[in-house]
Amino acid sequence: MDIRELKVLVKMITETDITEFELENNEEKIVIRRGSKPEYIQMAAPAAYSVPQASISSAAPAATVAVSAPVELGEKITSPIVGTYYGSPSPDSPSYVQVGQVVEKGQQLCIVEAMKLMNEIEAEFRCKIVKVCKENAQAVEYGDALFVVERL
16 A cells, blocks of 8 residues: 555545554555543542532431432433534534423534534434533543433
């Protein structure tokens, strides 16, 4: 494979959400990887940090301090790529969607920026926004929940 073919291949991969590509024949082997593998570190937080201070009662036993996550009803709309989440077209503009808003199929929900490309994330079906899962300018991984929605 010559350098021109390799450049075309790299360009094609960077324009998609492919994170790893491998090509092998009798003469050569090419492996292209984008980004780095995420490193996961798990730590146990003290119970006092897992609940806002205002909700801790001095009369409550320690076992009741832990709050379980509420069960979210609905479907998750996830990030198709690794990038940065933007809920509005610019910092001083209103968000594309709000909690409680009904959106139509094809309506823009947010932008995920990846490598200076702005990827518009659209609703794949008519739904109601139940929860916005990310903050503006927050990093997102592939498969991270962006929204919890109720299909209509």
